Amino acid sequence: MTGNKKNIIKKTILYDDHICLGAKMVNYSGFYMPLQYTSSLTEHMHVRNYAGIFDVSHMGKFILKGKHSEDIIQYLTTNDISKIKIGQAQYTCLINDKGGIIDDLVIYKISEQKFLLIVNAANIEKNKKWINDYIKKYEYSDIELIDNSLEYSLLAIQGPLSLFYTQRLTNISLNKISFYHFKIGEFSGIQNVLISKTGYTGSKGIEVYVSNENAKKIWNEILKIEKNKIIPCGIASRNSLRLEMGYRLYGQDISEKITPIEANLSWIIKFEKKFIAKKILQRQKKEGRYKRFISFLVKEEKKIPRQGHLLIDENEIPIGYVTSGVYSPVLKKGIGIGYLTTNQKKENSVFVLMKTKKIPVKMVKLPFIKIKN
Incomplete structure (x- = not known):
């Protein structure tokens, strides 16, 4: 071979x-x-x-159908699929039993018992196994997961x-x-x-x-x-x-080691329903002890942050890292997102380390640009 x-x-x-x-x-x-x-x-x-x-x-494309298909979606994802009607779609995430993000995905409600799941390409096999394992665990004999990705x-x-x-x-x-x-x-x-x-x-x-x-x-x-x-x-x-x-990219900005709360995606967590790792996420939100997602502009022209760059304070002590960075053609400057891993109080004292030079950044709210559609 x-x-x-x-x-x-x-x-x-x-x-x-x-x-x-x-x-x-x-x-x-x-x-x-x-x-x-x-x-x-x-x-x-x-x-x-x-x-x-x-x-x-x-992108991966699954069809999940059967009498209890909504039940399995409700348990394995953080958003509330029962809130959407036929003809609607919903952004959500699959999480593991520790609250980490297995994948972020969009779910389309085709009928009361049929859903289309658009998942990230790198996670097709992982997602398929995770969903099928729970279908078997709860003995949902009426549910079928069809992989139409190819x-x-x-x-x-x-x-x-x-x-x-x-x-x-x-x-x-x-x-x-x-x-x-x-x-x-x-x-x-x-x-x-x-x-x-x-x-x-x-x-x-x-x-x-x-x-x-x-x-x-x-x-x-x-x-x-x-x-x-x-x-x-x-x-x-x-x-x-x-x-x-400011949209997250799986594998860079979010992963199984990051919870939706840490990724500032709390808006897709509906605590009023039952789902896997609900108690873990509730405790994390209550205690407030977790890495913090940030978005920033680079103050110096022509400096572009990149994945893996360290974020440091004024004393050059590491306080976080960049997950995604790029030159914004609209703003004509470097923009980035990442995480602070310490309780940094002075947000105007954050720098990105590029080679041996510390470059000042300005924290901003997402999105970086406003679009009139």
């Missing part, structure tokens, strides 16, 4: 299209993904000002003009779909396409969930709507776009 199956890099159904468009491809979460087609700066600003399309088909594609069309242009491809009124709601209907002549008002950029947009056999048609028709109005964008600009909004 040669090689290890686990190390084989997968390709989305649009791999050849990305190559033809001149994309620089990289290994991202076990998939060949386009890093950029032109430049990350160009793609970032095009999304903020016009519209861009992302292939995010590497059979379906996910396209994200984002930007202030995204709905204006894509409206030409569907008779569903896109403007009438509320945020975190979805419709299932015809798109680009394809039936039974799920169109959701969701995204990872903060700008107006939709995400399209479609079978692989129809993904190429939709991708190419979107790019042909009007020349250079909707451009293909890679994961580099997707990263800077999401960071301008």
